Amino acid sequence: MELKRLLLLALTAMLSACTTSVVVEGSAPTPLVKKIPANVAVYFSEEFKTFTHEESIEQAGNWKIDLGNQNLDFFRNLINSMFTSVIEIDSAELTEAQQNSLDGLVIPVIDKYGFLTPAVSGLKFYSASIHYKISVLDNQNNKLADYTVVGYGKSEGGTFGAGKALGEATRLAIRDGGTRIAVDLSSQPTIKKWLAEKIPGAQK
Amino acid sequence: MRNSCLVVVAISLLTSCVTSRVEEIRTATTGMDFTDEALVILGRASYNDRETEESFTDCLADVLARGEQPVSIIPQKQFKDSLYPWFEPRTAPATSDDLVRLFAQPGVRERIEASNIRYLAWIEGDTVTVDQGGSFSCTVSTFGGGCFGITYWEQDASYEASIWDLENLSSAGEISADANGTSYLAGVIVPIPIMARPGNAACKALAGQLKTFLKKQ
Numbered sequence: 021m022e023l024k025r026l027l028l029l030a031l032t033a034m035l036s037a038c039t040t041s042v043v044v045e046g047s048a049p050t051p052l053v054k055k056i057p058a059n060v061a062v063y064f065s066e067e068f069k070t071f072t073h074e075e076s077i078e079q080a081g082n083w084k085i086d087l088g089n090q091n092l093d094f095f096r097n098l099i100n101s102m103f104t105s106v107i108e109i110d111s112a113e114l115t116e117a118q119q120n121s122l123d124g125l126v127i128p129v130i131d132k133y134g135f136l137t138p139a140v141s142g143l144k145f146y147s148a149s150i151h152y153k154i155s156v157l158d159n160q161n162n163k164l165a166d167y168t169v170v171g172y173g174k175s176e177g178g179t180f181g182a183g184k185a186l187g188e189a190t191r192l193a194i195r196d197g198g199t200r201i202a203v204d205l206s207s208q209p210t211i212k213k214w215l216a217e218k219i220p221g222a223q224k
Numbered sequence: 225m226r227n228s229c230l231v232v233v234a235i236s237l238l239t240s241c242v243t244s245r246v247e248e249i250r251t252a253t254t255g256m257d258f259t260d261e262a263l264v265i266l267g268r269a270s271y272n273d274r275e276t277e278e279s280f281t282d283c284l285a286d287v288l289a290r291g292e293q294p295v296s297i298i299p300q301k302q303f304k305d306s307l308y309p310w311f312e313p314r315t316a317p318a319t320s321d322d323l324v325r326l327f328a329q330p331g332v333r334e335r336i337e338a339s340n341i342r343y344l345a346w347i348e349g350d351t352v353t354v355d356q357g358g359s360f361s362c363t364v365s366t367f368g369g370g371c372f373g374i375t376y377w378e379q380d381a382s383y384e385a386s387i388w389d390l391e392n393l394s395s396a397g398e399i400s401a402d403a404n405g406t407s408y409l410a411g412v413i414v415p416i417p418i419m420a421r422p423g424n425a426a427c428k429a430l431a432g433q434l435k436t437f438l439k440k441q
Contacts, residue, residue: 047301047305049304049305049306049308050308051308051309052306052307052308052309052310052329052330052331052332052335053309053329053330054329054330176277195308195312196312196313196314198309199308199309199312199314199315200314202308202309203309203315
């Protein structure tokens with residue numbers, strides 16, 4: 021029994037040693053954009069808050085990429101700077117009281133995460149892409165738009181810096197996705213229409 | 225002391241020859257006050273395989289910030305973060321004509337003026353290996369080991385700086401630096417590297433010319 025436990029422990033240790041764990045870290049800059057004149061709520065699901073991607077690649081081994089805190093901090097900062105006022109709620113729908121005091125609800129979701137290593141792509145850098153879906157609901161919980169954004173990042177890395185390079189590529193992918201959301205969201209036709217209807221005079 | 229001299233002589237002998245060339249095109253007069261005004265150096269990012277190495281822009285910033293008349297440099301990361309999202313690969317102004325559009329964004333002009341940034345230098349280019357050959361091998365056995373053979377690689381470093389005047393919102397000119405050198409690795413029992421560093425030579429040449437360019441005319 022004891023021997024079996026030891027063997028299991030050794031096997032677990034060996035398997036974990038073959039997995040490259042990446043925790044994405046970095047700064048979360050505050051976007052310098054004109055605020056959308058709306059008071060909104062934002063809902064970050066548990067999956068979004070703790071997003072982790074695990075993948076086994078024949079040529080590049082096992083990978084575990086944790087976007088968690090960096091992604092959440094970045095989006096908190098991003099959404100807070102984009103609207104007049106933002107509150108964070110713990111449900112994907114507005115309550116009756118919230119419907120009376122808010123103009124809408126924003127729900128960011130990670131649809132897909134993918135990465136390439138030099139062994140797979142044949143290029144000299146690591147790259148990552150993140151497909152975000154930004155759902156915007158009006159204050160009656162009616163979906164106005166699903167806005168899909170793809171963030172892309174790349175970073176060079178040496179033989180022993182694989183985890184660091186992929187972490188940097190992922191950080192840049194989050195940042196790139198944020199760039200598109202910060203710059204383009206307010207000019208989406210459905211968002212413009214919503215603002216014009218709900219907040220007369222907000223969009224010219 | 226004697227040992228130090230030998231090391232210096234050995235290093236100078238092991239440094240391969242690099243040829244470099246610098247060219248300048250001026251489109252406006254410049255006049256940077258090195259004590260009050262700052263410069264930001266940005267590597268032009270792209271989504272493809274070729275882009276300016278961060279080590280090159282770091283080298284330029286390092287060389288410019290030293291010497292007799294040091295230039296005040298705003299770090300690239302600090303600049304991009306403070307003006308996020310306007311200097312990202314997909315939003316950065318492609319030409320100096322785009323500066324007017326950029327400065328119309330809320331807060332951009334204020335942030336740049338608050339940092340006293342007078343000039344922005346966009347750096348484009350990279351260092352590539354254009355030729356390589358030879359053969360080189362090392363062996364280790366119970367009786368000892370050693371290396372034998374010779375291998376070489378020729379590198380070409382080509383960079384261009386586009387200098388924009390952020391006060392007048394216009395282009396001030398362009399400077400290009402090219403350097404070429406061949407490195408060797410010879411094996412005579414022990415491996416002997418004879419290194420050419422064209423990237424470093426291009427960095428120093430470009431930094432020197434950039435400082436002269438920015439000085440008050």
